[in-house]
Amino acid sequence: MKPIQVGLLGIGTVGSGTFEVLKRNQEEIQRRAGRGIEVTMVADLDVARAKSIVGANVQVVDDARQVIANPDIDIVIELIGGYGIAKQLVLEAIEAGKHVVTANKALLAVHGTEIFAAAHQKGVMVAFEAAVAGGIPIIKALREGLTANRIQWLAGIINGTTNFILSEMRDKGLAFGDVLKQAQALGYAEADPTFDIEGVDAAHKATIMSAIAFGVPVQFDKAYVEGITKLESQDIKYAEQLGYRIKLLGISKRTAAGIELRVHPCLVPAKRLIANVEGAMNAVMVQADAVGTTLYYGKGAGSEPTASAVIADLVDITRLHTADPLNRVPHLAFQPDAMSNLPILPMAQVVTSYYLRLRVADQAGVLAKVTGILASADISIDAVLQREAGEGESHTDLIILTHDCVEAQMNQAIAEMQQLSTVLAPITRIRKEELN
Numbered sequence: 001m002k003p004i005q006v007g008l009l010g011i012g013t014v015g016s017g018t019f020e021v022l023k024r025n026q027e028e029i030q031r032r033a034g035r036g037i038e039v040t041m042v043a044d045l046d047v048a049r050a051k052s053i054v055g056a057n058v059q060v061v062d063d064a065r066q067v068i069a070n071p072d073i074d075i076v077i078e079l080i081g082g083y084g085i086a087k088q089l090v091l092e093a094i095e096a097g098k099h100v101v102t103a104n105k106a107l108l109a110v111h112g113t114e115i116f117a118a119a120h121q122k123g124v125m126v127a128f129e130a131a132v133a134g135g136i137p138i139i140k141a142l143r144e145g146l147t148a149n150r151i152q153w154l155a156g157i158i159n160g161t162t163n164f165i166l167s168e169m170r171d172k173g174l175a176f177g178d179v180l181k182q183a184q185a186l187g188y189a190e191a192d193p194t195f196d197i198e199g200v201d202a203a204h205k206a207t208i209m210s211a212i213a214f215g216v217p218v219q220f221d222k223a224y225v226e227g228i229t230k231l232e233s234q235d236i237k238y239a240e241q242l243g244y245r246i247k248l249l250g251i252s253k254r255t256a257a258g259i260e261l262r263v264h265p266c267l268v269p270a271k272r273l274i275a276n277v278e279g280a281m282n283a284v285m286v287q288a289d290a291v292g293t294t295l296y297y298g299k300g301a302g303s304e305p306t307a308s309a310v311i312a313d314l315v316d317i318t319r320l321h322t323a324d325p326l327n328r329v330p331h332l333a334f335q336p337d338a339m340s341n342l343p344i345l346p347m348a349q350v351v352t353s354y355y356l357r358l359r360v361a362d363q364a365g366v367l368a369k370v371t372g373i374l375a376s377a378d379i380s381i382d383a384v385l386q387r388e389a390g391e392g393e394s395h396t397d398l399i400i401l402t403h404d405c406v407e408a409q410m411n412q413a414i415a416e417m418q419q420l421s422t423v424l425a426p427i428t429r430i431r432k433e434e435l436n
């Protein structure tokens with residue numbers, strides 16, 4: 001049978017990895033797919049560079065629409081990124097009857113509903129394994145491997161740049177800004193690392209996983225997003241003394257009232273496997289009723305790890321493109337007419353536990369006032385640590401771990417504690433998840 005023909009839009013790091021791995025493993029991939037898979041056309045603004053990667057046998061153009069218009073192309077891979085031209089091209093490719101493979105988490109988290117509806121109407125597939133956690137097959141696991149289960153929650157380290165920064169801050173006691181510069185020099189963080197360090201990239205990925213886990217529409221606009229820019233290395237140290245590590249987690253949880261969807265720094269017990277995921281690696285924990293806890297670990301970015309996910313999608317499409325569209329795996333795991341309308345909960349309604357650090361005057365009665373405010377807000381204390389005041393110091397740090405409470409209650413208690421004249425600086429609050 002004639003190989004399935006693939007057109008590539010954008011041949012940067014992931015595109016060149018995809019081309020290379022497809023070529024290197026073509027025999028093995030063909031044995032799995034039942035048919036050859038060939039990139040026959042590439043669109044990239046830098047035509048000379050693209051030609052130097054793919055050689056003379058692949059047609060290279062500078063206009064993506066020529067790829068979409070080519071009737072011989074069966075699958076279009078979109079590796080341009082962003083919500084702008086990439087969105088238009090994906091919709092045009094669908095309209096032209098092409099299957100689409102994309103690594104574009106931003107696009108799917110924000111415009112997924114429109115894109116999946118267009119694909120459903122046209123009877124084509126939009127595959128996006130590479131959009132979440134790079135080479136880890138987490139989409140496949142959530143959508144197919146765990147299909148028997150009622151998923152209860154998932155929590156993931158899904159941004160390698162921030163995990164690298166947090167690992168270095170902990171290992172070397174460095175400040176956030178210094179490690180960020182190092183991450184940029186090593187090529188982990190983008191020149192403009194805002195999406196990484198502010199948690200937006202992780203929130204795009206958490207939004208997609210949440211939709212697949214619970215059968216709700218992608219709703220990035222409802223996600224709570226907090227990055228790591230305000231984290232101080234002293235909190236990492238205090239957390240460690242209490243038996244915890246701080247990680248930037250993407251969390252989505254099913255509760256009776258709705259779905260939690262949030263990204264923020266989080267204390268995680270140091271004994272959990274996920275707390276020991278270091279450097280730029282990614283990991284996702286999933287808790288489901290039948291299987292229990294499962295953990296997926298691997299490289300969340302990079303040329304060939306991400307290409308591995310892109311090619312898995314190409315193989316899936318190659319196997320299934322002649323199947324009746326109604327018998328394919330639904331884009332978001334659940335049948336489009338069986339999606340749930342459970343709301344995404346506002347952060348104020350989320351229930352979790354907390355780490356608080358208060359810079360307080362070293363005077364009699366301070367601890368009693370602070371704990372009194374927590375008690376009257378019905379917030380139960382789990383542990384307290386007080387740094388011994390240094391020689392000549394008139395202040396100290398009070399670290400409090402709480403049991404679970406509603407975020408709105410904690411906001412109110414923090415506001416009250418902040419009013420105390422003996423609380424000398426803004427209170428640091430970091431959420432805590434036991435993940436058990």
Ligand code: HSE
Pocket residue numbers: 158159160161162188196201300301
């Ligand atoms: N910038 C992302 C990260 C990689 O640092 O994990 C691609 O999603």
